[in-house]
Amino acid sequence: MAINSRAKGASAEREFAGLIHDWAGVRLIRNLEQTRSGGHDLIVHPDEVGSVADSFRLLAIESKRYQTATDAQIQKWWDQAVTQAGQAGLTPVLAYRANRLPWRVVVPILLINPQHRQSFQLNYAATLTIEGFCHVVTNSVAGVT
Template identity: 80%
Template sequence: MRINSRQKGASAEREFAGLIADWCGVRLIRNLEQTRSGGHDLIVHPDEIGAVADAFRRLAIECKRYQTATDAQIAKWWTQALIQADDAGLIPVLAYRANRAAWRVVVPIYRINPALGTSQQIEHAATLTVEGFCLSMRETI
């Protein structure tokens, strides 16, 4: 049976959005403009209010769900996230999960500690668990 990559991507986006709702209490929805204009995958639900929801509105979240997640793939996905975030004037975030692995979230290190500079290179990014990412979103607002 052949897997439809669009359906798999949509499923991954919903899965990650559900984890964010569980850990942060913020509802994310699929960005329907992404198909037409190539934008980032998830946006904050328009009914969401509060400081944490506002912090999420500053992010361009790109989700990837693949069989494997090699360093080369992650670097390629990060470049895509950077381009999409730059186009939207937002902070890049890459959420990815390989088969039989937990979700990982890549953010520029300045998202966690602004004193560490403004580099967005993958070498200057932090890879967090979903729980760690949500903690950083709640505690750095």
């Protein structure tokens, strides 16, 4: 049976958005402009208000759901996230999940500690669990772009 990659991607985006809602209380929705304009995958629902929602609005979230997640794939996905975030003037975030593994979220290290120099190279990024990512965003994102 052939897998529809577009449907799989949409399903992954909804899955990740649901987990963000569970952990951070913010509703993310699929960015319907992403196909036309090549933008990031998830945005904050327009009805969401408050500082946590505002913190999530500073992020360009790219999500990937594949059978495997090799170092080469992660590097390629991160490069895509950085490019899309740069076009939008936002901070890149890469969320990915390989089969039978939990979600992982890659963020620039400056998101965790703004004292670090701004670099969007993968070797200056941290890989977090969803719980860790939500903790960082809900507690320390304000002012980082």
